[in-house]
Amino acid sequence: LDELAPDARQRLSLAEERDRALAALKELEFDHRTGKVSDDDYRAQVGPLRRAAAEALRALEAREHAPHGR
Secondary structure (H helix, E strand, C coil), rough: CCCCCCCHHHHHHHHHHHHHHHHHHHHHHHHHHCCCHHHHHHHHHHHHHHHHHHHHHHHHHHHHHCCCCC
């Protein structure tokens, strides 16, 4: 990672952030379906996780559409 350009490191960091949020959402959905997470806890957790995933996706998309990939 130290050999990556700053722009590439930032893109990688955003992709990892997106992946963590999506994995957490998937796990939360599974735990809710199997009864490990109550409806109230699910509702409290799902919104922030969706926002985190959406923010990372928007940031990645903005970098893709910016001049020179920045």
